[in-house]
Structures are given as C-alpha cells and as structure tokens.
Amino acid sequence: MTRKGKGKRKGKKRNQAIEKKPRWLELPEVIWMDILQRLGAVGMMLTAEKVCTMWRRLCKDPSMWRVINMDNCCDTYLVSYFKAQEMCRRAVDRSQGELVDINMDYFATDELLAYVAERSGKLKRLGIACCYDMVRKDLVEAVQKFPLLEELSLTHTTITTEGIEALRHSCPRLKSFDVNNNSCFMCLVWYPDY
Amino acid sequence: MASSTTGEKKILTLKGGDNEEFILEESLVLQSELLKNMVKEERVSSIPLPSIKSKTLVKIIEYLKKHAELTPSNKEEFKNFEKEFVNVVLEELLDITVAVNYLKINGLLEFCCQAVADRIKDKSVEAVRKIFRIESDFTPEEESEFRKETPEAFEGDLDDTTN
Numbered sequence: 470m471t472r473k474g475k476g477k478r479k480g481k482k483r484n485q486a487i488e489k490k491p492r493w494l495e496l497p498e499v500i501w502m503d504i505l506q507r508l509g510a511v512g513m514m515l516t517a518e519k520v521c522t523m524w525r526r527l528c529k530d531p532s533m534w535r536v537i538n539m540d541n542c543c544d545t546y547l548v549s550y551f552k553a554q555e556m557c558r559r560a561v562d563r564s565q566g567e568l569v570d571i572n573m574d575y576f577a578t579d580e581l582l583a584y585v586a587e588r589s590g591k592l593k594r595l596g597i598a599c600c601y602d603m604v605r606k607d608l609v610e611a612v613q614k615f616p617l618l619e620e621l622s623l624t625h626t627t628i629t630t631e632g633i634e635a636l637r638h639s640c641p642r643l644k645s646f647d648v649n650n651n652s653c654f655m656c657l658v659w660y661p662d663y
Numbered sequence: 664m665a666s667s668t669t670g671e672k673k674i675l676t677l678k679g680g681d682n683e684e685f686i687l688e689e690s691l692v693l694q695s696e697l698l699k700n701m702v703k704e705e706r707v708s709s710i711p712l713p714s715i716k717s718k719t720l721v722k723i724i725e726y727l728k729k730h731a732e733l734t735p736s737n738k739e740e741f742k743n744f745e746k747e748f749v750n751v752v753l754e755e756l757l758d759i760t761v762a763v764n765y766l767k768i769n770g771l772l773e774f775c776c777q778a779v780a781d782r783i784k785d786k787s788v789e790a791v792r793k794i795f796r797i798e799s800d801f802t803p804e805e806e807s808e809f810r811k812e813t814p815e816a817f818e819g820d821l822d823d824t825t826n
Binding site for chain 2 (some may be wrong): 495497517565
C-alpha cells in the first residue's frame, strides 16, 4: 500500500509540475519589483524578503530604495521607534546613494537625518512628520547636504518661524515647502507637553 | 469628410485559449498596447490569444468596456467596479495580472499590481508562502536566522488563505 501510494504520488507530482507551475512565477521580475515596492520599506524588509530567494534578491536591488516611504510604519507594523530607525538606516544603505524621496514619521531624529544626509546627495524630496525632538541647527545642517532638494514637508514638528527662514535659505532648488505646525490629534495624546 | 468611418464601427474577434471567440468593437482593444499595434500595423480582424483563458479574457473585456464608458460623473461607480473586479481568488487575480501584462494595458496593470500587493500586506511570511504557493528555497540556517531576527514576521495570519 505504501509503495503504491508512493508511485501514485510521484506521477501526480510530475503532472502537477507540468500543468500547475505556480502562477506567480509567470509574472516577469520587473512586475514583481513593482508589486513588492508597493509594500513600502518596512513591508519589504520585514516580510517580503524572507519569503524566497527571488523576492530577497529583488528587495535588495538598489533601484527598489530610491523611494523610502516609512510613514505610519510604527502604527501599521507595530515596530518600535528604535527598530524603525535601524530599518531606515538599512534602507538608506541599500539605496547606495540613489535615494530621491524619503518619508519619516515619528521616529526621525537629528542623528538619523545626519545619517541620511551623509549618504543621499541626490535626495529631491524630504518629508518629516510628528517628530518633536529635532534641533533647528541640526535640521538646517542636514538639509544643506541635499543640494538637489526640491520638496520639503514638515508636519507636526516644533520648527519655528526663524527655522523656516533658515531652511528656505539653505535649499537653493526648493520648489515646495509645506509646514504644518497644527497639533496632531495622536501626538496630543502621546506628547501632551508639546 | 469622414462619412465612411463615422457611422461604421470596426469589429474585431479575440480568440481565447480554449478557442472561444469574443467579438467586440476594435476601439475597445486600443487600450491594449499589444493589440493596438497588431490592429494598426497588421490590419488583422481576428487575434488568437492562446495563452489567455476565456474566463480571464471575459473579465478583461468587461474592464475595457467599463473603462471606455468612464466619465467624470460615473467615477465613483467605476471605482466600485474596480474594487469588485479584483475581489477574486488569488489564482484568478494572478491570471488576470499575467494577461494584462502580456496585453500591455498599463492603467489596469498598475491596479492589478496594487491588488496583488494588498494580498501580501500585513501577512506573515508563512501566510504569504501558503497563499502564493511559494516554497522556501532558503537554507535551513538562513530560515532559522530569519525566525530569530524577526519572529513577529512568522506569526499570525496563517489561516488567511481565503483569498
């Protein structure tokens, strides 16, 4: 009985291999890159690249890290700020200097921004939201290292009018500068002092 | 001036993988870069698409029709249609995505890619492997290293195989 079962299974397996190659393999790699990129930086690092070697290879391609979107990652993926910072550094390393657009919510610090600034001379867009511990001087210093910066968005930060002026003078190519210092509802709950 | 072409609608036949024929207005298939080139350059009136199942082709033609009727006033309705369009089992969604990629229907391809990404989002590594039928080809050492590194990526959502 065991032998019979074995033989049967063998035949079935072969047929399956011919008829039923998993459908996902029929999509070209470039389409998979498009799909995986839609998972965002954290989705790629946390899950996608651990699924199989092909996805891992695609997730490590520098072109996948030209845009690093880490907004809401702490809520969505329940990662700690510390872990988000560590992932952000790794994401920046993977971009190999090709980073053009980055979004950081909650977890950005002066040190992290300095790290990004040292490695991302091609950055065109920077978005920071709900980060209250950043010092104006450090922010200006970091932003000066993005000579190609065209868009800057600061939402729910503690930037002052002076700071805004200083930033504006530091970015010669700036086309769009959004500042929203209104209180964010979630932050009022978490940081009632600000 | 163009009296001969205004009233006249060109008809085209698409032949699905199981030889089922679909007769439709030529203008509809122009949304597909592949078919557009075939129609314009080779002036064909029947196009065999042996790699695409009829079931998939029916879905795609349905989309092309809806998309051709899209106006600013029925945008909402179209969005709902799109949502329903990808609300199918994963295997079918992948069939559609493979076909749309082949046919080069760019807007729809982007929408399908997002729909596939949504099936991966928020799931554990094991759940993704299960629903996509992907076998891990990592070494046991790598595999256990991942589990140690991010145990949370391997937990939960395992029963989510409905889609």
